[in-house]
Amino acid sequence: MIVERVLYNIKDIDLEKLEVDFVDIEWYEVQKKILRKLSSNGIEVGIRNSNGEALKEGDVLWQEGNKVLVVRIPYCDCIVLKPQNMYEMGKTCYEMGNRHAPLFIDGDELMTPYDEPLMQALIKCGLSPYKKSCKLTTPLGGNLHGYSHSHSH
Known part of the structure; x- marks a missing residue:
């Protein structure tokens, strides 16, 4: 099956009468233009996301009668911080x-995919991060993929 657009999001409808099949899209894949996945029911799915918008939890990619194919973003290990004041918020965002x-x-929690060196660096800075399994569905800012470069200071 090849899908090329999002039809709607399930948050807008009643699911009781629908037969739902899920396709897991990792947080770092939501902006990819072309994906090849296997649904939870074993259906091979090709996704061509030509409009450039990130896929979201609950997006319906296909519907035929009462059957729907829905995007699900799986849980992953994360570093979580709950800044207690503006200083901690600033320090967290800076680091x-x-x-x-x-x-x-998500609410009052800031999250990033788990990375042990980052966890240790945040602790060293005096912050109180902890590890938790989360769904990374609400990005803050524009850089979903992360990247690195070197500084010569």
Whole structure:
């Protein structure tokens, strides 16, 4: 099956009457233009995302009658911080940004994919990060993929 657009999001409808099949899209894949996946029911799915918008949790990619194919973003290990004040918020954002780490937000928690050196660096800075399994669905800022470069200071 090849899908080329998002039809709607399941948050807008009642799922009780639908037969739902999920396709897991990792947080770092949501902006890819072409994906090849296997749904939870074993259907091979080709996704051509030509409009450039990131896929979101609950996006319906296909529907035929009462059957739908829905995007699901799986849980992954994350570093989580709950800044207690503006200083901690600033320090967290500075340290994450300095390492080009993708940053996500959920309520009062800031999250990034788990990375042991980053975890240790945040602890060393006096912050209180902890490890938790999360769905990274709400990016804060534009850099989902992260990258690195060297500085010559």
